[in-house]
Amino acid sequence: xxxxxxxxxxxxxxxxxxxxxxxxxxxxxxxxxxxxxxxxxxxxxxxxxxxxxxxxxxxxxxxxxxxxxxxxxxxxxxxxxxxxxxxxxxxxxxxxxxxxxxxxxxxxxxxxxxxxxxxxxxxxxxxxxxxxxxxxxxxxxxxxxxxxxxxxxxxxxxxxxxxxxxxxxxxxxxxxxxxxxxxxxxxxxxxxxxxxxxxxxxxxxxxxxxxxxxxxxxxxxxxxxxxxxxxxxxxxxxxxxxxxxxxxxxxxxxxxxxxxxxxxxxxxx
Numbered sequence: 001x002x003x004x005x006x007x008x009x010x011x012x013x014x015x016x017x018x019x020x021x022x023x024x025x026x027x028x029x030x031x032x033x034x035x036x037x038x039x040x041x042x043x044x045x046x047x048x049x050x051x052x053x054x055x056x057x058x059x060x061x062x063x064x065x066x067x068x069x070x071x072x073x074x075x076x077x078x079x080x081x082x083x084x085x086x087x088x089x090x091x092x093x094x095x096x097x098x099x100x101x102x103x104x105x106x107x108x109x110x111x112x113x114x115x116x117x118x119x120x121x122x123x124x125x126x127x128x129x130x131x132x133x134x135x136x137x138x139x140x141x142x143x144x145x146x147x148x149x150x151x152x153x154x155x156x157x158x159x160x161x162x163x164x165x166x167x168x169x170x171x172x173x174x175x176x177x178x179x180x181x182x183x184x185x186x187x188x189x190x191x192x193x194x195x196x197x198x199x200x201x202x203x204x205x206x207x208x209x210x211x212x213x214x215x216x217x218x219x220x221x222x223x224x225x226x227x228x229x230x231x232x233x234x235x236x237x238x239x240x241x242x243x244x245x246x247x248x249x250x251x252x253x254x255x256x257x258x259x260x261x262x263x264x265x266x267x268x269x
Contacts, residue, residue, distance in 0.1 A: 004105045008122040008163065010087075012148055013170025014130040016220020018181075020083065023123050027081040030121065036080040038073045042090040051093050056110025070097075071109040079119045087124040088155050095160055098124075102163040124164075128155055134172050145169050173220050179211035181221050185228055186210075197247040198240075201269050206253045213262040231262060239266055 011019040020039075027037040045054060056068035067075070074082065084090075084098070101107055105118040129148035136144045148169055152161060161167075173181075186207065190200045202210075210231060214224030232253065239245055245268065252269040 005117050005120050005122045008102050008165045010164050010167045011125045014172050016222040017170040019125045023083045031079050038080050039083045041085050042087045045090045045094050068109050071115040075115045081121045084124045088126045088128050178215040182211040199250040202253045205255045209255050
């Protein structure tokens, strides 16, 4: 439908499973830059009056000239992925605004300007059904989706759910998933070091260990970045500052059995 947004999705799943990361990747793929991601935390719109903040205050009210949080962002970046984080926390009146966006692909802001959403991808995320997803680990995907869908009906109105193109259920991450994510994160670190003419060689055992340290069944992949920073980046920074390693060096990262688990040794390869 040319009069609706390019796509509208509801991402469901526990925290730390990659819902926001997928939105960043989507913005980069569709619009060539992660800067085309508009992220709005819907927990900031829990009050009835917060609708005005979303589309802009009417004439004569404070904030009239500033424009709406959502409408102004899309007016400036009409080609973008709009991420509405934790959408279930928004006030019911906010959903009336979202219904209009999903139905007509446009909104009128507080200043009377029509803002076009036809070239946006709308992604809403929610933690609704997370306990169900966690409890049904290993069950078929369709079975999990049906169970979560029944839970969604308790929170969202049918007319809202019917306007969403697709509901995507993210399963809880396991240790193998975390190791794959750790490998991707380490490639980012390696690319940063390569710009400094330094090369990082991480052994398979070290990769498995950092994934183990950064894995938390409750928080998903969130602790992984922190583990990489604390266990690898910070020690590496100190070694670079004190001159242990310099340009053209290849730094080998190994597990350190002499120290406690989760500690690593760094040596010139």
